[in-house]
Amino acid sequence: MSVTKKLYLYFPKSETEKPIVYKLVKDFDLVINIFRAKVTPEEEGYLSLDVTGEAANIERALAYLSTLEVNIHAGNKGLHWDKERCAHCGACVVHCPTGALAFADQARRQLGFTEDLCVECHACIPACPFGACTSSF
Amino acid sequence: MSKTYQSINEKIAAGKAVVLTAEEVIDYVERKGVAAAAQEVDVVTTATFGPMCSSGCFLNFGHSKPKMRITEAWINDVQAYCGIAAVDVYLGATQLRHNDPANMYHPGEFRYGGGHVIEDLVAGKKVQLFALSYGTDDYPRREIRTMVGLDDLNQAIMVNPRNCYQNYNVAVNLSDKRIYTYMGILKARMRSMTYCSAGQLSPLLNDPLYQTIGLGTSVWLAGAQGLVYAQGTQHASLVERSENGVPMEGAGTLALSGDMKKMLPDFVRGVSFKGYGVSLALGVGIPIPILNAEILKRTAVRDSEIYATVVDYAEDYPQKTGNTLGRFTYAELRSGEVELLGKKVPVTSMSSYNKALTICELLKAEIQAGRFLLSEPSQPLPAAQGMRGLQCVEPQR
Numbered sequence: 001m002s003v004t005k006k007l008y009l010y011f012p013k014s015e016t017e018k019p020i021v022y023k024l025v026k027d028f029d030l031v032i033n034i035f036r037a038k039v040t041p042e043e044e045g046y047l048s049l050d051v052t053g054e055a056a057n058i059e060r061a062l063a064y065l066s067t068l069e070v071n072i073h074a075g076n077k078g079l080h081w082d083k084e085r086c087a088h089c090g091a092c093v094v095h096c097p098t099g100a101l102a103f104a105d106q107a108r109r110q111l112g113f114t115e116d117l118c119v120e121c122h123a124c125i126p127a128c129p130f131g132a133c134t135s136s137f
Numbered sequence: 138m139s140k141t142y143q144s145i146n147e148k149i150a151a152g153k154a155v156v157l158t159a160e161e162v163i164d165y166v167e168r169k170g171v172a173a174a175a176q177e178v179d180v181v182t183t184a185t186f187g188p189m190c191s192s193g194c195f196l197n198f199g200h201s202k203p204k205m206r207i208t209e210a211w212i213n214d215v216q217a218y219c220g221i222a223a224v225d226v227y228l229g230a231t232q233l234r235h236n237d238p239a240n241m242y243h244p245g246e247f248r249y250g251g252g253h254v255i256e257d258l259v260a261g262k263k264v265q266l267f268a269l270s271y272g273t274d275d276y277p278r279r280e281i282r283t284m285v286g287l288d289d290l291n292q293a294i295m296v297n298p299r300n301c302y303q304n305y306n307v308a309v310n311l312s313d314k315r316i317y318t319y320m321g322i323l324k325a326r327m328r329s330m331t332y333c334s335a336g337q338l339s340p341l342l343n344d345p346l347y348q349t350i351g352l353g354t355s356v357w358l359a360g361a362q363g364l365v366y367a368q369g370t371q372h373a374s375l376v377e378r379s380e381n382g383v384p385m386e387g388a389g390t391l392a393l394s395g396d397m398k399k400m401l402p403d404f405v406r407g408v409s410f411k412g413y414g415v416s417l418a419l420g421v422g423i424p425i426p427i428l429n430a431e432i433l434k435r436t437a438v439r440d441s442e443i444y445a446t447v448v449d450y451a452e453d454y455p456q457k458t459g460n461t462l463g464r465f466t467y468a469e470l471r472s473g474e475v476e477l478l479g480k481k482v483p484v485t486s487m488s489s490y491n492k493a494l495t496i497c498e499l500l501k502a503e504i505q506a507g508r509f510l511l512s513e514p515s516q517p518l519p520a521a522q523g524m525r526g527l528q529c530v531e532p533q534r
Binding site: 087088094126129 | 187188248322324331408409410411418473483487490491492494
């Protein structure tokens with residue numbers, strides 16, 4: 001059965017020359033959906049992506065990545081919603097295209113962030129007057 | 138039987154007062170009926186949390202050695218007004234930081250300003266004071282640069298000329314380009330809509346005819362016990378109202394003051410509106426004494442009975458055409474989507490119902506614990522007052 005997993009990868013300078021995404025596609029038969037990628041002036045790299053494929057293949061791919069110097073974070077690390085800074089006004093809600101930012105508790109109008117739904121479009125960042133949404137990119 | 142401020146305060150002091158939030162009172166009145174509920178309920182707590190641009194604070198720094206009569210001052214690079222006594226300044230919420238490029242590269246980010254300095258002070262952070270003077274015989278010092286925190290100041294008194302707008306516009310953008318306003322980013326061709334009110338929780342929507350809230354009323358200002366010191370600027374009670382007396386547009390406002398040293402950081406928050414500027418979001422709670430059945434009935438108002446007016450912020454608002462596009466209740470607005478001019482429009486808010494509800498509950502707990510007493514206004518708010526515009530005339534020679 002095919003599953004989708006969201007990953008946030010950090011590549012130190014030593015690994016930025018390696019064709020890692022190519023390997024994920026070719027050797028592990030994964031479908032890749034990249035949300036954000038960045039190479040800094042210090043030549044480190046950040047990559048935020050979805051991988052879709054057989055669960056066993058994803059496991060093998062993660063095992064391969066762990067043999068490299070790559071830091072693997074499961075889930076959404078690219079876009080950060082600061083629960084403490086959020087004032088639950090909801091200004092972000094009409095700007096979030098996927099419903100990742102939405103009222104989780106309708107009765108108390110309390111906002112919630114569903115990481116899996118976030119595509120890191122960054123529309124929430126300028127929309128939030130409280131600076132609750134930030135990105136590592 | 139009607140109650141008095143005194144009889145209610147006696148019950149509060151004895152820990153026997155029946156206190157409900159503006160949300161709880163709705164169902165309570167429906168279940169018990171107005172007459173019976175009015176006998177039982179003593180106080181209804183109301184609240185709001187949102188950006189309130191006409192806010193700021195008087196700070197007294199204490200005297201340096203040698204003394205200085207400050208003529209210009211910047212706190213964390215945000216300029217404060219110094220045209221008052223030697224070491225007093227007034228810091229306004231919308232003041233930009235020195236060298237902020239504002240909208241030079243539109244839309245500007247406005248990351249830090251007066252509202253954020255006020256937030257930092259209340260949060261217990263040290264801020265940098267830089268001040269200049271021309272020097273006098275009695276105040277020879279000409280320059281100072283130091284770090285200060287709220288505890289170091291003699292006084293830090295928030296004095297806000299306009300808070301708690303009774304009701305507010307609902308903003309849309311009918312133009313072809315997205316616009317950047319104090320109502321947030323409004324998408325082009327009415328693809329978003331923003332309202333800004335706590336609706337059924339909001340103080341002046343629960344006392345629409347100013348029967349209990351007036352000059353001298355005790356308020357919960359971000360956790361401090363403050364007061365209404367004047368009518369708010371632009372207080373305009375003569376507006377169109379629904380049958381229940383609730384205004385369908387801006388209307389009344391309150392001027393509030395409170396001690397910043399007693400405020401809670403969760404309810405004093407600097408805000409940045411992209412392309413517009415900086416401001417301060419504040420939490421305000423106001424207890425309404427249930428003196429009689431009519432006052433209670435008005436506090437039982439629901440979102441579905443409070444209307445707000447939609448205005449185009451691309452043309453009609455800036456050009457002051459007076460044109461409006463329609464009206465919706467807060468129940469409709471809170472559903473997240475309304476239909477206007479034949480188009481379904483997603484709706485969002487600048488005001489936090491969640492924080493307003495929390496304030497209603499905190500104030501209720503304070504009153505139940507006997508720590509917050511009610512005060513009878515010394516003067517009512519103006520009940521029949523309009524609002525002037527500004528005529529632009531040629532200067533006289």
